[in-house]
Amino acid sequence: MRFALLRHAGLVPAPTVDLDHRRMSLRNGGSRNKPGMTGVVLAMLLPTPAVTQPVTPPAHYANVQLADPAKEASARALMETLRCLVCQGQSIADSDADMAADMRALVRERIERGEKPASIRDWLIARYGDYVTYDPPLSGLTWPLWLAPILLLGVGGWIARSSFRRRTR
Amino acid sequence: MKRFALWAPLAIFALLFAVVASGLFRPAEKVVRSAMVGKPLPDFALPAMVPGKPGLSSASFRQGKPRLLNVFASWCIPCIAEAPQLMRLRAMGIPIDAIAIRDTAPAIAGFLRRNGDPYERIGSDRASQVQLALGSSGVPETFVIDGRGIVVKQIIGDIRPENVAEIVQAVKDAR
Numbered sequence: 001m002r003f004a005l006l007r008h009a010g011l012v013p014a015p016t017v018d019l020d021h022r023r024m025s026l027r028n029g030g031s032r033n034k035p036g037m038t039g040v041v042l043a044m045l046l047p048t049p050a051v052t053q054p055v056t057p058p059a060h061y062a063n064v065q066l067a068d069p070a071k072e073a074s075a076r077a078l079m080e081t082l083r084c085l086v087c088q089g090q091s092i093a094d095s096d097a098d099m100a101a102d103m104r105a106l107v108r109e110r111i112e113r114g115e116k117p118a119s120i121r122d123w124l125i126a127r128y129g130d131y132v133t134y135d136p137p138l139s140g141l142t143w144p145l146w147l148a149p150i151l152l153l154g155v156g157g158w159i160a161r162s163s164f165r166r167r168t169r
Numbered sequence: 170m171k172r173f174a175l176w177a178p179l180a181i182f183a184l185l186f187a188v189v190a191s192g193l194f195r196p197a198e199k200v201v202r203s204a205m206v207g208k209p210l211p212d213f214a215l216p217a218m219v220p221g222k223p224g225l226s227s228a229s230f231r232q233g234k235p236r237l238l239n240v241f242a243s244w245c246i247p248c249i250a251e252a253p254q255l256m257r258l259r260a261m262g263i264p265i266d267a268i269a270i271r272d273t274a275p276a277i278a279g280f281l282r283r284n285g286d287p288y289e290r291i292g293s294d295r296a297s298q299v300q301l302a303l304g305s306s307g308v309p310e311t312f313v314i315d316g317r318g319i320v321v322k323q324i325i326g327d328i329r330p331e332n333v334a335e336i337v338q339a340v341k342d343a344r
Contacts, residue, residue, distance in 0.1 A: 008247060008325055054270065
């Protein structure tokens with residue numbers, strides 16, 4: 001039952017796993033032999049194992065800064081604009097997900113080797129699409145993002161102008 | 170004109186409401202699909218994961234026959250759920266290779282003992298670097314690779330019994 005809920009290990013943030021696990025143990029306990037309230041409470045208090053954790057430690061540069069402060073700064077700036085693929089609302093700089101750690105290691109290693117941040121971003125976009133970057137390139141699909149603010153500013157100016165004119169009259 | 174201006178805010182509100190409601194009832198897809206589908210497999214060479222089974226390099230996917238590339242890990246629970254389906258695909262004669270993500274030899278050996286071993290080769294990806302090169306965003310994922318090393322299909326999440334037929338078809342089409 002729980003297998004079905006965790007379709008893709010990458011997609012399940014830890015808190016959800018815990019909640020599901022607790023709800024499941026509650027439901028299973030209730031259907032099997034009716035353990036009563038104490039049993040249910042005990043089941044809820046049991047620690048839930050972290051089920052989808054890699055067994056090896058993260059790569060060296062996942063959580064270690066580069067020795068050169070300038071390089072670390074440019075790696076950091078890039079990491080802040082890359083989306084964590086697992087916890088999709090966070091950047092890889094902010095995320096504690098294992099996959100984000102692997103991506104940080106990738107970014108730092110490539111910056112250390114002298115690669116330009118733009119080329120690392122392009123490499124990731126070639127693999128995951130524009131979705132991976134918080135700084136999407138201008139394309140047929142994304143041009144409204146750039147043009148809409150200018151257009152809205154224009155509309156705002158027009159409204160302001162007409163209302164000021166009315167007042168002065 | 171004046172009447173239009175009177176109703177415009179309500180119309181805009183109704184439009185916004187419809188957009189938000191449709192998002193509630195039909196949430197956006199939460200998976201990140203690989204942009205590598207249709208492109209050649211990136212070059213890689215991974216060391217062997219378990220003794221007695223060779224490691225995996227991209228060259229073995231350019232030998233004229235389609236193969237499956239399974240991205241898995243011993244610590245991944247849905248990987249256990251898809252194991253019987255992989256065994257079935259193997260029994261149908263479809264060759265399967267694997268990349269084990271951030272894993273150790275004893276853990277993988279135990280996993281294969283418990284859940285069966287459909288793999289010809291298993292490469293060890295200690296820092297998920299090949300996984301990232303593939304555009305894979307988690308475990309398990311399965312890629313169908315044609316005989317020239319082009320990625321033709323990506324299956325995100327565990328392969329369920331109802332997915333087996335489409336994978337067999339994709340392998341047939343890739344011939």
